[in-house]
Amino acid sequence: MRFLTKVREQNPLIHNITNMVVTNFTANGLLALGASPFMADSHEEVADIAAMAGAVSLNIGTLNPHSIKAMTLAGQAANAHGIPVILDPVGAGATPYRTATTHRLVSDVRLTALRGNAAEIAHVAGEPWAIKGVDAGQGAGNAIQLARQAAHKLSCIVIATGKEDIVTDGATTFLIANGDPILTKVTGAGCLLSSVVAAFLAVAGDQRLEAAAEAVSFYGVAAEIAAARTKGQGPGSFQIELLNQLSLAGEEQLNRMSAITPVPDSAG
Amino acid sequence: MRFLTKVREQNPLIHNITNMVVTNFTANGLLALGASPFMADSHEEVADIAAMAGAVSLNIGTLNPHSIKAMTLAGQAANAHGIPVILDPVGAGATPYRTATTHRLVSDVRLTALRGNAAEIAHVAGEPWAIKGVDAGQGAGNAIQLARQAAHKLSCIVIATGKEDIVTDGATTFLIANGDPILTKVTGAGCLLSSVVAAFLAVAGDQRLEAAAEAVSFYGVAAEIAAARTKGQGPGSFQIELLNQLSLAGEEQLNRMSAITPVPDSAG
Amino acid sequence: MRFLTKVREQNPLIHNITNMVVTNFTANGLLALGASPFMADSHEEVADIAAMAGAVSLNIGTLNPHSIKAMTLAGQAANAHGIPVILDPVGAGATPYRTATTHRLVSDVRLTALRGNAAEIAHVAGEPWAIKGVDAGQGAGNAIQLARQAAHKLSCIVIATGKEDIVTDGATTFLIANGDPILTKVTGAGCLLSSVVAAFLAVAGDQRLEAAAEAVSFYGVAAEIAAARTKGQGPGSFQIELLNQLSLAGEEQLNRMSAITPVPDSAG
Numbered sequence: 032m033r034f035l036t037k038v039r040e041q042n043p044l045i046h047n048i049t050n051m052v053v054t055n056f057t058a059n060g061l062l063a064l065g066a067s068p069f070m071a072d073s074h075e076e077v078a079d080i081a082a083m084a085g086a087v088s089l090n091i092g093t094l095n096p097h098s099i100k101a102m103t104l105a106g107q108a109a110n111a112h113g114i115p116v117i118l119d120p121v122g123a124g125a126t127p128y129r130t131a132t133t134h135r136l137v138s139d140v141r142l143t144a145l146r147g148n149a150a151e152i153a154h155v156a157g158e159p160w161a162i163k164g165v166d167a168g169q170g171a172g173n174a175i176q177l178a179r180q181a182a183h184k185l186s187c188i189v190i191a192t193g194k195e196d197i198v199t200d201g202a203t204t205f206l207i208a209n210g211d212p213i214l215t216k217v218t219g220a221g222c223l224l225s226s227v228v229a230a231f232l233a234v235a236g237d238q239r240l241e242a243a244a245e246a247v248s249f250y251g252v253a254a255e256i257a258a259a260r261t262k263g264q265g266p267g268s269f270q271i272e273l274l275n276q277l278s279l280a281g282e283e284q285l286n287r288m289s290a291i292t293p294v295p296d297s298a299g
Numbered sequence: 300m301r302f303l304t305k306v307r308e309q310n311p312l313i314h315n316i317t318n319m320v321v322t323n324f325t326a327n328g329l330l331a332l333g334a335s336p337f338m339a340d341s342h343e344e345v346a347d348i349a350a351m352a353g354a355v356s357l358n359i360g361t362l363n364p365h366s367i368k369a370m371t372l373a374g375q376a377a378n379a380h381g382i383p384v385i386l387d388p389v390g391a392g393a394t395p396y397r398t399a400t401t402h403r404l405v406s407d408v409r410l411t412a413l414r415g416n417a418a419e420i421a422h423v424a425g426e427p428w429a430i431k432g433v434d435a436g437q438g439a440g441n442a443i444q445l446a447r448q449a450a451h452k453l454s455c456i457v458i459a460t461g462k463e464d465i466v467t468d469g470a471t472t473f474l475i476a477n478g479d480p481i482l483t484k485v486t487g488a489g490c491l492l493s494s495v496v497a498a499f500l501a502v503a504g505d506q507r508l509e510a511a512a513e514a515v516s517f518y519g520v521a522a523e524i525a526a527a528r529t530k531g532q533g534p535g536s537f538q539i540e541l542l543n544q545l546s547l548a549g550e551e552q553l554n555r556m557s558a559i560t561p562v563p564d565s566a567g
Numbered sequence: 568m569r570f571l572t573k574v575r576e577q578n579p580l581i582h583n584i585t586n587m588v589v590t591n592f593t594a595n596g597l598l599a600l601g602a603s604p605f606m607a608d609s610h611e612e613v614a615d616i617a618a619m620a621g622a623v624s625l626n627i628g629t630l631n632p633h634s635i636k637a638m639t640l641a642g643q644a645a646n647a648h649g650i651p652v653i654l655d656p657v658g659a660g661a662t663p664y665r666t667a668t669t670h671r672l673v674s675d676v677r678l679t680a681l682r683g684n685a686a687e688i689a690h691v692a693g694e695p696w697a698i699k700g701v702d703a704g705q706g707a708g709n710a711i712q713l714a715r716q717a718a719h720k721l722s723c724i725v726i727a728t729g730k731e732d733i734v735t736d737g738a739t740t741f742l743i744a745n746g747d748p749i750l751t752k753v754t755g756a757g758c759l760l761s762s763v764v765a766a767f768l769a770v771a772g773d774q775r776l777e778a779a780a781e782a783v784s785f786y787g788v789a790a791e792i793a794a795a796r797t798k799g800q801g802p803g804s805f806q807i808e809l810l811n812q813l814s815l816a817g818e819e820q821l822n823r824m825s826a827i828t829p830v831p832d833s834a835g
Contacts, residue, residue: 051319053591055486058320058487062486070360073361076394079396080393095609122605126607129612265599266595266598266810267599270595271536272536275536278484278533278535323589327754327806330753330754336754337661338588343662344662344663347663538803543803
């Protein structure tokens with residue numbers, strides 16, 4: 032049985048401390064998928080919520096000192112209870128404040144996974160990389176090698192998304208060729224993916240790398256179906272259809288369309 | 300004439316202090332309905348806005364000390380001017396902080412109405428009840444009796460939503476069988492209902508219980524139409540069609556589909 | 568070549584400090600248009616982001632002391648680098664706090680453009696005008712004369728939107744007859760327009776007035792197409808189609824449908 036089906040059977044509670052742009056889209060995406068979103072960033076309760084969650088999803092898209100402290104409290108409570116934590120370092124490298132904040136977060140909280148584009152991953156891991164704004168920065172470097180190095184350095188799963196997506200724990204690496212370019216026209220498409228990965232991690236048991244890879248592939252499959260169904264209609268229609276497909280797509284679609292390739296050790 | 304038509308004729312200003320997940324959906328839902336949403340939580344102006352509003356809608360979904368103080372200031376200003384106030388105690392019982400906050404709010408602000416699921420109502424009124432996250436907690440207890448007790452204890456209208464919805468002031472009780480299960484797949488569907496009730500309270504005169512019951516029924520009718528029109532399409536399409544139907548559905552649909560049943564005193 | 572095409576070729580980074588109701592819609596609208604939205608309001612980084620942006624869009628819809636300081640820091644950084652700044656004074660006049668805040672902002676930050684309805688413009692410029700809530704207040708006064716006076720007083724482009732839209736720098740004035748009334752049923756339709764104007768200002772060079780007029784007209788054309796395609800469907804469908812058309816509509820549609828009329832000096 033797929034992790035996808037486990038998510039739908041177990042409806043894991045996902046505690047999100049995310050940015051103000053994507054709260055609604057993230058919550059609707061998780062509901063569509065079959066998870067139970069809980070958005071809360073009050074210092075008075077984040078540790079309580081993280082402790083009862085299936086996974087915690089942190090996102091610095093509109094960070095400020097208050098939200099960063101909330102993320103730290105939630106992340107540490109999750110750590111204390113063995114609950115998976117994923118960080119989405121939105122715009123790391125775009126400003127000194129973002130870069131410094133991600134360095135502090137990865138030092139204060141033990142991450143299960145880190146999800147960003149190659150430039151963001153590079154900045155969190157302390158490698159130079161070009162970036163413009165929060166959506167760009169594909170760069171030219173070897174993304175697979177970068178992701179592996181970051182996974183070693185940060186001792187966590189690294190998910191570097193781009194034209195193709197990389198999921199690695201440093202030892203084992205998967206290359207995933209699902210998704211559609213129109214995802215870049217929907218704000219929070221990456222942020223929602225991070226929370227979808229959190230939902231899969233919540234039901235992963237000790238197969239976290241496999242669950243993360245399936246999450247990335249499933250999200251890409253849902254996007255491919257949505258893009259095909261709304262071809263030529265524009266990003267508004269695609270956004271709505273993506274929510275639909277996160278609910279409608281299942282194991283059958285995943286079995287047929289999932290494009291996950293193991294990367295040999297020598298490659299990359 | 301229905302309260303629905305009065306809302307559309309009077310376009311009441313509804314002051315919302317709500318959570319960061321649902322601000323956009325709530326504002327669009329109120330606009331679709333025919334009301335005038337005003338979202339504002341700055342301590343410097345909430346009393347001014349509440350004082351000129353037709354009703355005030357408070358929601359603790361992403362509460363923090365700042366927003367709670369804003370809710371208190373707005374609620375007290377509304378009280379001073381005889382303006383209806385509704386509270387949506389999202390997640391009451393999920394954390395000690397939420398439960399304590401709702402107790403303080405109902406002590407500091409005189410509510411016209413309280414809208415939540417049975418578990419949330421129970422926690423605000425001080426009854427034990429199971430809860431998981433903010434969306435679940437249907438529980439097994441007698442929801443009608445609970446709602447009546449809460450209405451007596453809190454001296455306000457209580458709206459307990461679930462498979463069927465209960466609207467009661469403790470003396471008179473209505474059971475409402477409108478709505479559709481897909482509402483649980485849209486974040487903020489309950490929060491928007493609370494603000495829709497606020498809009499009906501704003502035009503209710505002294506018929507607040509009847510207006511609240513009509514609001515709950517109308518919202519359910521709009522959801523039923525939207526669910527039928529988007530059958531099999533998924534929660535993204537339903538969400539958009541719900542906004543459409545909050546605008547398009549009228550007295551004709553309400554007369555034909557509304558399912559409000561008075562509950563005899565001895566029942567429940 | 569149209570400014571529209573320049574926006575799509577240059578993908579300017581637009582730094583938005585806007586209200587919590589419209590962050591998602593604004594970001595999606597800018598992405599659909601072809602710009603790169605960046606939402607950030609942390610005092611620690613707003614000056615850095617504004618300094619690398621193509622334009623800065625400020626919006627007081629859910630203002631508070633923290634966000635106002637962020638707007639001031641971002642606006643002043645933009646001023647220091649010659650980067651265009653647009654202000655959307657949502658609800659100016661609705662409360663003393665909003666009016667006072669806009670007066671402080673226009674004193675602390677040199678605006679390139681001010682975009683609001685006639686009532687909001689009047690309050691920022693210090694003229695009496697009727698207002699109810701944040702969406703109403705069309706008033707009966709001479710909006711063209713008001714916009715010109717405000718442009719002189721504030722030394723910036725003034726965009727007064729209503730049944731017809733006025734774009735003026737005080738000397739040259741355009742009247743724009745694009746758009747559709749259903750825009751008033753979508754929350755943040757005006758806020759998004761302000762950020763769309765910012766995107767056009769970012770590629771305007773020294774033709775800022777012409778670029779602002781084209782932005783207003785293009786937004787109205789996209790709305791007209793969206794309204795025609797979703798006729799009778801309701802505001803939910805319109806909202807999604809507006810995002811679609813901000814992406815799909817191009818120079819061809821603009822050339823055919825744009826309705827910009829220069830207003831003679833003696834008129835108004």
